[in-house]
Amino acid sequence: MSMNTGDMSWGIEYEAVIVGAGFAGLYALHRLRDTLGLTVKVFDIAGDVGGTWYWNRYPGARCDIESWHYSYSFSEELQQEWTWSERFAGQSEILRYLQHVADRFDLRRDIQFDTAVTAATYDEATDRWDIETNDGERTRARYLISAVGNLSAIKEPDFAGVEQFSGPIYSTARWPHEQIDFTGLRVGVIGTGSSGIQIIPEMAEQAAHLTVFQRTANYATPLRNIPLARARSDRIKASYRELRAPSRDSFGGLPYARAHGAALATTAEQRQRIYEECWNEGGFAFFIGSFSDILSDREANETAAEFIRAKIRERVTDPNTAELLVPRGYAYGTKRPPLETNYYETFNLDHVDLIDVGKEPIAEITARGIQIGNTEYSLDTMIFALGFDAMTGPLLRMGITGRAGLTLNEAWSAGPQTYLGLMTHDFPNLFMITGPQSPAAFSVTPIAIENHVDWISDCIAYLRDHDAVSIEPTRHAQDRWVAHTNKLAERTLLPSTNSWYTGANIPGKPRVCMVYTGSGSGYQTACREAADEGYTGFHLRLPSSAPESRQQPTPAADTA
Numbered sequence: 001m002s003m004n005t006g007d008m009s010w011g012i013e014y015e016a017v018i019v020g021a022g023f024a025g026l027y028a029l030h031r032l033r034d035t036l037g038l039t040v041k042v043f044d045i046a047g048d049v050g051g052t053w054y055w056n057r058y059p060g061a062r063c064d065i066e067s068w069h070y071s072y073s074f075s076e077e078l079q080q081e082w083t084w085s086e087r088f089a090g091q092s093e094i095l096r097y098l099q100h101v102a103d104r105f106d107l108r109r110d111i112q113f114d115t116a117v118t119a120a121t122y123d124e125a126t127d128r129w130d131i132e133t134n135d136g137e138r139t140r141a142r143y144l145i146s147a148v149g150n151l152s153a154i155k156e157p158d159f160a161g162v163e164q165f166s167g168p169i170y171s172t173a174r175w176p177h178e179q180i181d182f183t184g185l186r187v188g189v190i191g192t193g194s195s196g197i198q199i200i201p202e203m204a205e206q207a208a209h210l211t212v213f214q215r216t217a218n219y220a221t222p223l224r225n226i227p228l229a230r231a232r233s234d235r236i237k238a239s240y241r242e243l244r245a246p247s248r249d250s251f252g253g254l255p256y257a258r259a260h261g262a263a264l265a266t267t268a269e270q271r272q273r274i275y276e277e278c279w280n281e282g283g284f285a286f287f288i289g290s291f292s293d294i295l296s297d298r299e300a301n302e303t304a305a306e307f308i309r310a311k312i313r314e315r316v317t318d319p320n321t322a323e324l325l326v327p328r329g330y331a332y333g334t335k336r337p338p339l340e341t342n343y344y345e346t347f348n349l350d351h352v353d354l355i356d357v358g359k360e361p362i363a364e365i366t367a368r369g370i371q372i373g374n375t376e377y378s379l380d381t382m383i384f385a386l387g388f389d390a391m392t393g394p395l396l397r398m399g400i401t402g403r404a405g406l407t408l409n410e411a412w413s414a415g416p417q418t419y420l421g422l423m424t425h426d427f428p429n430l431f432m433i434t435g436p437q438s439p440a441a442f443s444v445t446p447i448a449i450e451n452h453v454d455w456i457s458d459c460i461a462y463l464r465d466h467d468a469v470s471i472e473p474t475r476h477a478q479d480r481w482v483a484h485t486n487k488l489a490e491r492t493l494l495p496s497t498n499s500w501y502t503g504a505n506i507p508g509k510p511r512v513c514m515v516y517t518g519s520g521s522g523y524q525t526a527c528r529e530a531a532d533e534g535y536t537g538f539h540l541r542l543p544s545s546a547p548e549s550r551q552q553p554t555p556a557a558d559t560a
């Protein structure tokens, strides 16, 4: 049900508008509409639900968090009725799951697909967000909720001559819906992050010749996907409650216990044994489940890095190719660790070449292929796996303007400014699900989403119960949170690496660590305490009174 206001120039008014219909938008719609009873509209530029899993449908795309963690926990019925077929579900299965969720909770009727939000402006006179969409329509809402995800704004290729190429160019993050047959073709892949590392072995199976253009070698560790037998599925279903608990509180939101303490406190033999066990376990066991000091101590990190380098040298037969694939010059885990299946063995195949574009970059794309120095690599088709303008990109591309004409781009010109990664000063009633400076990018995304949506939903219920028209963080609370997240990041090795965590993958983007690197429990406590104490650190504006400012919070002491 929607509400019409008297002012028809702003079309239909809803209590909440949500942007995005992936994991975040679907749960936010369900929670705000079906639990709080709000009128809600969702816009998504995609043709259907799914978000990341709608767009990234390239061969090999699959999650690298166990399926039984990488799914919603809010409905026990949903958990019981859905059976995952693999330890790490593939893209099409995850998309089917999200379509099922949309059907099961009757969500599609409030989602408008093929529609992009092009501008959203806060009107202080009415305390409403005025939202413009690319269909020319205007919509008004009291609450604007971003569910756009951290990795949805793609990094545009900036290669000279890209328009000259005579063959088709594909992007992993905008993969076509129809089946593409690469049989017999000379295929080039640019990019060796998680997406490149997933698609490269698949392309090698189809292409007549595959050329991989690598700028920075990555520390990939084995995924070790397996089908899930019925008996194991049943056991998972019977123990969801216990399985989920660690995801809410642990670092990384993953239930891999950091059982082994500091790497440097163990002997070289013990370390080797533990690394080997974690390597064999697969998934994020190596990163999260090995040692507690890998991300904070360079020497400890080097022990993990050396272990991985040795594994690469074992698996790649040509020593020159192996040395090209061996990562150097940055710490393991400071670029988001990719997980692989047959990635390194792919380079043992006669029809696969690896080209180093780190020393000598791509000069231009020509009509026939890729020019590097004096060499032209002839290709029939190429695939870009170049990554994303992460975390802030999707928000800053939405044309958001807050109080007094201040744009989000101006407010965040030196990097994101948030309190708890949930809200930002001067942008009342704008909520960000998995926003920058929250731990979402380091967590099991669906669980991080549920935490945020539940917080937002409780907050809106509180505003309603207290007749408040708007909420926004105080500048003081926000400044303290930004300083807190920066301080936590400085205790890690993250800031020194060029990665999407730090914005360094996008030319001109402010370089700042955008992810909260403290413990999940520290973050949960900070969110809970702010709410439990009547939204400390926030302004709540009552209809006809001066802004009410709550006492300033002290960010939870935390360690990375």
Ligand code: NAP
Residues within 6 Å of the ligand: 062, 063, 064, 065, 151, 158, 190, 191, 192, 193, 194, 195, 196, 198, 213, 214, 215, 216, 336, 339, 357, 362, 385, 386, 387, 388, 500, 505
């Ligand atoms: P990414 O990790 O940012 O990797 C982009 C790749 O493109 C890097 O190898 C980068 O090299 C290269 N590149 C960018 N611009 C280039 C240029 N001008 N010339 C040559 N190379 C260039 O992006 P992604 O692989 O799409 O992954 C992004 C994130 O999405 C992941 O970290 C992960 O969080 C998520 N993801 C997850 C999965 C999964 O398994 N669940 C799968 C895919 C993606 P440099 O390193 O030198 O910049």
